[in-house]
Amino acid sequence: MKTLKDLFLNELADMYDSEHQIQRALPKLAEAATCEKLKKALTSHQKESEGQIKHLDEVFASAGAKPHGKTCDATVGILKETHDLVAHFKGSPVLNAALVNAAQKIEHYEIASYGGLHEWAVLLGNKKGAELLKNILAEEKAANDTLTALARSTCNPEALAVGATVPSVGTEKTTAPQPRPSMEHAPKSTSKAPVVAAH
Numbered sequence: 001m002k003t004l005k006d007l008f009l010n011e012l013a014d015m016y017d018s019e020h021q022i023q024r025a026l027p028k029l030a031e032a033a034t035c036e037k038l039k040k041a042l043t044s045h046q047k048e049s050e051g052q053i054k055h056l057d058e059v060f061a062s063a064g065a066k067p068h069g070k071t072c073d074a075t076v077g078i079l080k081e082t083h084d085l086v087a088h089f090k091g092s093p094v095l096n097a098a099l100v101n102a103a104q105k106i107e108h109y110e111i112a113s114y115g116g117l118h119e120w121a122v123l124l125g126n127k128k129g130a131e132l133l134k135n136i137l138a139e140e141k142a143a144n145d146t147l148t149a150l151a152r153s154t155c156n157p158e159a160l161a162v163g164a165t166v167p168s169v170g171t172e173k174t175t176a177p178q179p180r181p182s183m184e185h186a187p188k189s190t191s192k193a194p195v196v197a198a199h
């Protein structure tokens, strides 16, 4: 009968492989990015992944097992989609928005995986492993937050600006429904009456 520890080691091996795949892919993705801030974020994430692999070695040791990987098909799939995006949007700043989002898909996969592994380490009484996994989980969440901030401040607005034209006034007819007049939403003051009452 398979045990919770078997499941723990199975998923740990999945993440061990996932981190290796990510570490190998990140330099290419950083090279493809044309936004300096994004390049930096992807490069620093590669270094972080290196450290996480070392911590996973320790998690294996804490569970009395040798470090080993098992092909993470989810990471294979996300990275394949990411490389397709690079080919499709190359030459446009839209690519940076695509890359941030692709990196976030990886982060969310990692957050879910390390979240589960941490819970199981606690249940299995593996304090050392639980502590290490908690730290990795915190790093993944922080990396995701950094990417969200980068998307909002830079990559998404720059992507939105591509091909944007200023609409010429008076040449376009609007077909949007007009708002119904309502006292509730009427401007507070539309009269030309003096704002300050006379004494």
Ligand SMILES: [Fe+2]
Pocket (backbone or CB within 6 Å): 019, 048, 049, 052, 110, 140
């Ligand atoms: Fe990671």
Ligand SMILES: [Fe+2]
Pocket (backbone or CB within 6 Å): 045, 106, 107, 110, 140, 143
């Ligand atoms: Fe990550």
